[in-house]
Amino acid sequence: DIVMTQTPLSSPVTLGQPASISCRSSQSLVHSNGNTYLSWLQQRPGQPPRLLIYKISNRFSGVPDRFSGSGAGTDFTLKISRVEAEDVGVYYCMQATHFPWTFGQGTKVEIK
Amino acid sequence: QVQLVESGGGVVQPGRSLRLSCTASGFTFSSFGMLWVRQAPGKGLEWVAIISSDGGEKYYADSVKGRFTISRDNSKNTLYLQMNSLRAEDTAVYYCAKDGDPKFDYWGQGTLVTVSS
Numbered sequence: 123d124i125v126m127t128q129t130p131l132s133s134p135v136t137l138g139q140p141a142s143i144s145c146r147s148s149q150s151l152v153h154s155n156g157n158t159y160l161s162w163l164q165q166r167p168g169q170p171p172r173l174l175i176y177k178i179s180n181r182f183s184g185v186p187d188r189f190s191g192s193g194a195g196t197d198f199t200l201k202i203s204r205v206e207a208e209d210v211g212v213y214y215c216m217q218a219t220h221f222p223w224t225f226g227q228g229t230k231v232e233i234k
Numbered sequence: 235q236v237q238l239v240e241s242g243g244g245v246v247q248p249g250r251s252l253r254l255s256c257t258a259s260g261f262t263f264s265s266f267g268m269l270w271v272r273q274a275p276g277k278g279l280e281w282v283a284i285i286s287s288d289g290g291e292k293y294y295a296d297s298v299k300g301r302f303t304i305s306r307d308n309s310k311n312t313l314y315l316q317m318n319s320l321r322a323e324d325t326a327v328y329y330c331a332k333d334g335d336p337k338f339d340y341w342g343q344g345t346l347v348t349v350s351s
Contacts, residue, residue: 123296161338163279170329170344171271171279176336214279218337222295223281 124148126215128226134234141202143229145215150195152219159218162191162200165228166211174213175200207233236260236340238330243345246320256313256330256342264288264308267333270315272326273344280326283315284333298324320349 125148135141143162151158162175173182175191178198188203202209210233215226242254256268269284283294283304292304303316313330327344334340 159337161336163338165279170341171338172341173336173338176338180336182336182339212278216279216281216338221293223284225279225281228278 123222124151124217124220124224126217126224126226128213128215128229130229131227132230132232134232135202135205136234137207138204141205141209141231143200143213143215143231145193145198145200145226147196147198147217149220151217152195157219158194160191160193160198161216161218162189163214163216164209164211165214166208169211171214202231205231205233236332238332238340238342240328240330240342240345243328243347245348245350247351248321248349250320251316251318252320252347254315254317254328254330254345254347256315258311258313258332261332261334261340263306263311268304268306268313269331269333269338270304270313271329271331271341272324273329274323274326277326282328285313317347320347322349325349 127146129144160178163171164174165171179191190201192199212228214228237259239257246252267286270282285292285304301319305314329344330342332340
């Protein structure tokens with residue numbers, strides 16, 4: 123199984139400051155069709171997960187442009203340009219290239 | 235708008251069975267794969283199973299293979315998860331999600347399954 127490793131696991135951030143989360147996979151996430159099915163999900167407290175970013179860098183409908191994704195192969199990053207109070211929650215990377223689909227451990231973003 | 239509503243959760247004894255349902259609306263259900271993801275209390279997300287749009291292909295996590303069965307009824311816009319031989323470690327909130335383009339584009343609110351004697 124592909125192991126997804128996120129760092130850091132906790133990220134205290136000052137409002138208005140940037141935040142960055144890294145995600146590394148144990149093997150390449152490039153699918154045989156050429157796509158890389160690496161997504162980022164946000165889970166606010168008490169809420170179900172919500173898709174933020176798909177195929178590395180594409181923002182899902184309604185996601186603010188302060189969220190951005192980048193990377194390739196086995197190394198990926200989610201950046202929040204200026205953290206707002208509503209961004210508090212846990213962020214997960216996940217891969218849907220190889221079965222079984224797997225998630226990172228989650229990174230908790232909180233306000234300092 | 236897309237809505238996914240899970241039901242069927244509850245408290246069940248170890249070794250017993252439970253069937254979860256996920257009723258979909260706001261999109262053409264029969265055109266999309268669907269999946270289940272679970273989250274144990276205070277823990278992260280775990281992919282459980284996925285089914286293709288016509289039900290012909292199914293994949294499972296090793297942790298549930300042979301015990302859980304994913305199925306769907308496209309005439310009822312409903313996804314199911316039959317869970318047999320339940321164990322304490324199956325205790326979790328179970329979410330259904332749509333395997334759209336992009337994948338995981340919509341999620342339900344979840345239903346809690348507690349396996350306890």
